[in-house]
Every structure is written in C-alpha cells, then in structure tokens.
Amino acid sequence: MPGGTVFKFHDDLDTDQIIASQYLLLPNIDEMKVHTFESLDPDFPGKVKEGDYVVGGENFGCGSSREQAPSVLKALGVKAVIAKSFARIFYRNSINIGLPVIVCKELPDEVKTGDTMELSMSEGVARANGKEYACTRLPEYMQNILNQGGLIASLNKEEA
Numbered sequence: 001m002p003g004g005t006v007f008k009f010h011d012d013l014d015t016d017q018i019i020a021s022q023y024l025l026l027p028n029i030d031e032m033k034v035h036t037f038e039s040l041d042p043d044f045p046g047k048v049k050e051g052d053y054v055v056g057g058e059n060f061g062c063g064s065s066r067e068q069a070p071s072v073l074k075a076l077g078v079k080a081v082i083a084k085s086f087a088r089i090f091y092r093n094s095i096n097i098g099l100p101v102i103v104c105k106e107l108p109d110e111v112k113t114g115d116t117m118e119l120s121m122s123e124g125v126a127r128a129n130g131k132e133y134a135c136t137r138l139p140e141y142m143q144n145i146l147n148q149g150g151l152i153a154s155l156n157k158e159e160a
Contacts, residue, residue, distance in 0.1 A: 003116040004052040004079055006128065007044065008108070009037075013056050014063030015090065019072050021064075033072040050077030053117050057083060057108050060101075061090025070094040070101075080119055082126060082135065084108050095142070098150030102126075104135035121146075 009017075023035045037044040054073060060083035061069060070093050073081065080100035094101040100121060107126050110133075111117065117128040124137025138146070148154040 003118045005049065006053050006055050006111045006113060006115040006117050007041075007048060008055045008111060008113045009040065009057075009060075011057035011084075012059045012062055015061055015066050015069040016063055018061070018069040019066070021066075024066065024068055029068065029071050029075045032068055033075040036072045036076060045076060048076050048078060051079045052077065053119065054078050054081045055083065055108050055111055055117075056081065058085050060084075060086050061094075062087040065089040065093070067093045067097065070099045071097055074099040080121070082107060082117075082119070095145065096151045098146050098148070098153065100138070100146055102135045102138075104133050107133040107135070 017037065017040055019032055019036055020038060023032050026032050034045045060081065069090060074097060080102050082102045082104045084105055085103060086101055091101050102119065102121065104126055107128065111128050115128050117126060119126045121138050121143060124135050126133045126135050145151055145154045148157055
C-alpha cells in the first residue's frame with residue numbers, strides 16, 4: 001500500500017473553490033483541471049501527483065451540484081478524498097465517476113499538507129504520522145463500482 005501526499009483543505013469547502021464556475025465553459029476536463037483549487041492554492045495542479053490525497057473537514061463539496069468538481073480531482077490523479085463528512089451531491093457525483101470518497105472523523109484534524117498517508121479502502125484504515133485511523137470501510141459492491149471507473153462505467157459494462 002504505497003503512500004501519497006496529503007493536500008489538506010478546510011471545512012465547508014464548496015465546489016466553486018474546487019473548480020470555479022467560469023472554467024465550466026472550457027471544452028473538457030483536461031482543460032479544466034489546471035484551474036483546480038485556483039483560489040486556494042493556484043499551484044495545486046502542478047504539485048499533486050497520481051496517488052495523492054485530498055483531505056477536508058466537515059461538509060466537503062458543498063455548494064452547486066457540478067460533476068466537474070470530483071472529475072477534475074480524479075483527472076489530476078487524486079487517489080481519494082478523505083473528509084469528516086461530505087455534501088450529499090458531491091459524494092454521489094464522486095461515486096458516479098469513480099473517485100473514492102472516504103469518511104474519516106479523526107484524521108483531518110491530525111494531518112497537514114505535505115504529510116504522507118496510506119489508505120486501505122478494503123480495511124477501512126488510513127495511516128499517517130505513525131498512527132492508524134478508522135475510516136468508512138467500503139462494501140465490496142462499492143469497491144467494484146469504483147474499480148470499474150464509477151457507476152456509469154459499471155452500468156455500461158453490465159449492458160455489454
């Protein structure tokens with residue numbers, strides 16, 4: 001279970017802060033992703049690497065229901081978003097596109113940007129700074145949906 005770097009954000013982080021509305025006019029996710037978290041950390045798209053983690057507090061992904069918010073995170077290689085709680089529509093959109101969203105109550109208060117973290121979704125455990133944190137353990141069917149690239153991809157495979 002290789003580790004990734006933590007990028008930590010605040011409570012009530014809204015979808016406008018993930019990807020601002022003016023960038024929704026761009027033709028595709030690849031062009032949008034370079035503007036991810038622009039108002040909070042303009043260098044984020046250049047720093048985040050495949051397998052890194054976004055960590056937030058309460059109510060992560062509140063605001064508008066734009067599917068582009070989890071899509072740009074996934075396109076940048078974010079392995080999972082870990083937060084104390086998620087806005088329902090962000091959570092649903094993330095599962096639909098295959099971005100793991102994991103509830104972990106204690107971890108967000110004890111990590112900072114730059115820490116290294118490991119996550120085992122099947123065990124429901126995150127490890128950071130020499131400590132282990134209990135997280136939501138995803139049921140096997142949910143793991144399968146994520147492994148297939150999200151709900152839409154999973155349903156498309158069932159139809160084939």
